[in-house]
Amino acid sequence: MSGLLARLEGLGYEFADGTTALDGLSAEIRPGVITGVVGPDAAGKTTLLRLLAGLLRPTRGRVEVLGGAPEAAHAATGYMPQRFGLYEDLTVGENLALFADLHNLTGAVRDERVAMLLEFTTLKPFTGRNAGKLSGGMKQKLGLACALLSKPKILLLDEPSVGVDPASRRELWRIVERMMAGGDMGVVWATSYLDEAERCAHVLLLHEGKLLAESAPGAFLAPLAGRVFRLDVAATERRHAVGRAKAQGGVLDALVEGDALRLVMAPGAPVPEAALLGGANLRAAPPRFEDGFVAALLQKAPELAVGELAPEPRRGARAADGPAIEVVGLTRRFGAFVAVDDVSFAIQRGEIFGLLGPNGAGKSTIFRMLCGLLRPSAGLARVAGRDLLRAASQARARLGYMAQKFSLYGELSVRRNLEFFAGAYGLRGAARAAAIARALRNFELESMTGTAAGALPLGVKQRLSLACALLHEPDILFLDEPTSGVDPLTRRAFWTRIGALADAGVTVLVTSHFMDEAEYCDRLAIVNAGQVVVVDTPAALRARVKTADKPEPTLEDAFIALTRREGAP
């Protein structure tokens, strides 16, 4: 392979307000392969891509694309920003024509390119449909096609798989890999999904603006060989088993994975004993990228390890009240479109229950009806024994809610945010002061009470959101994709807290299309095309799709098989 596509030398970028987005990055990007820029949100991925696209100028160091300044390489650069600028009122065909015009594509070359992209993206049947009416996955495919029109030498993709369900995610990878075949186009693929790193030829692992590692995924995982194990544990025991495992010396990381515990041992630590950890059938497992990331993070900053948590106050056991959430024949129509069609399920007290489904399946509609943000067209939703339509305010007082997006007041300080939500939930005087003090202590926010919430790092924002949702000690907690995009250590800390809450009797309802979030649930409802396809434990869902050639299917495999088998075309 001749030459490099891009070279970064001591690259740094600082925003006008003084925050550092990138710090001292040196790396090389080669043609003909996919280079993954991998890291959690706020790691600096978008900044790096914008620097490569020539949309930002580095404040320190140098960036060189195709041997010159990035601005000089515009004609050979394809760039797909996180929210691609599709014209929603134009059809798929018109969007492609417009971008072809912008790139001065004409004649036979143009027709051939457009036809090929329509075929590769399987968008051909939708050529006449408005871009605004496409599903999330289809929009991303169209955006990708528009970025590929000009036959770029270097293709920059900024998190194309965000908000896309697993099946569409696999398709995006397939399209890019097909377009690369036989050419020397190089791709820079930014992602916060650590499992996507394994598909790249080369990976730049970023964390908080710094390059944590740069290597081929295989080389990155090599030191973990023989250090990763799976251990079967009883379903009821799994959350406790994590705590027990972490208390053992030599265990670097432990997390729940369906009916098993995943263990990553410190370098040189002996093979753990199954019985000591309260499980059985210990076996070696192939290391994953996330194992490597956690190990790398912990080696650099051991203080990030999840510590002991303050015990949660026990919620009063009122078993006689029946299930915490009861849904019977719930239906919601928007005009002629049935978003949720006659859905029924029940969630027991102290259960972590997940609503899992592709975009547009209706899971957020169910979720919004349950927290009282949307009125059902038919059916009944009882939350904490109350009908939300009749006693909304009282029912809401027993709920905690954490939105997918950061939904606190960014301009207000940490303390002010806590004060507002305490007041909104009717806490007053000494009770309010005590609740705020407890939240500041339990969520390690004491050192930043005066900081504006919007200026907090992502992980801390998320802690504050949860602290605000828990101030009034709710019986039921609603979480909407709570850990999307956060780094794996923050995610572990978050789910450890949620586990402790569930043990204290809090019912937790999670919506997600992230498989790693689904793994933490006790039971999952798979939602597709407005209906609940199946409700079961993660382990049982996996067992359903077990075949001879896939003896240990992942939850993602199960999810794709179940939504395809039972869903609409």
Add this chain to the structure above:
Amino acid sequence: MWGRIITLVMKELASLWADGKTRFVLLVPPLVQVIIFANAANYDVKHVPLCVWNEDLGVQSAELIRGFAGSEAFHIVGAVWSERQARTAIEDKQAVAVLHVGQDFSADILAGKTAPVQMLLDARRSNTALLASDYAAQIVALYNARLPGATPPPVVVSVSNLFNPALDSKWFILPGLVVILSLMMTVLVGALSLAREKELGTFEQMLVTPLTAPEIMLGKAIPAVIVGLAEANIVLVASLVLFGLPFAGHVWVLELCLVAFSLAGVGIGLAISAVTETQQQAILGVFVYAAPAIMISGYAAPVENMPKLLQWLSYTDPIRYMMVVARGLFLEDLPGRVVWGQVWPMMLIAAVLLGVATTLVRRAIA
């Protein structure tokens, strides 16, 4: 219930204050506008540029022209010698008026005959032209009275300008500005408050708390009323201190009326807010509302001069009522009966609009 409302009010005020840009927008423009409006929007006609076209060479015409030259109202900028030159002077905006004295003027006066003079006026500036012709008539009348052998006219109108003896237009503009500025700010704060929360996603976070729709409305309305009162008082103090306006009524009457007025303004803002999704839409909504509402309120031109339809429409405009109260209280001690006649329509408008906005938000909750 009140605890939750106070919590929301405190949060809103902290939010407004926490953002440097918002703080700037709330504090600086009112003062800037007071100064600009008081000086720029000047309806008084003084020093109208005048060209003289004198074809008469007698003493009598010189005397008449001295009358114009000595008046505050006119300022002689030049002389023209033909009709073409006179037209050019006006077309090029050298002069607003041309005084034409015919060649027989002196002879006619001496002969005791009626001696016509012509005034050419630039009617593109209709207000100035109207006043200039009034002033010209006064100067001519004065000239007539001084002619030898002039008899005193049988009827004389003695004009005494009540409430604004010097006819200073600041006395008219600034009380109006108290009204306009406080309204703009309450509408804007109200419109942005919900739209901002919707845009940032905090609206849903708030909807899942036990806060009810009326509580949210009151919690949003009270801070906007506080802002509106603060704005009005900034303009009030500036008018009295910087521009020496009188204040003939009771300040507490004005403040109470401003509360009713601000509630109506918040009602408009929150209603706009309830039907918009983003702050940008909300700001557009405010401007779509504000420009016509100010025009039909009687701020710039009297309501009585408008077509009947607009006059009826102006009954739904809270600015109309507050304009009467503010102008009244500055210049006279408005009788309680008149004040009440303006206050109850504002309260009715506030109640209707806040009700509508609450219903719209309640629909969002469930």
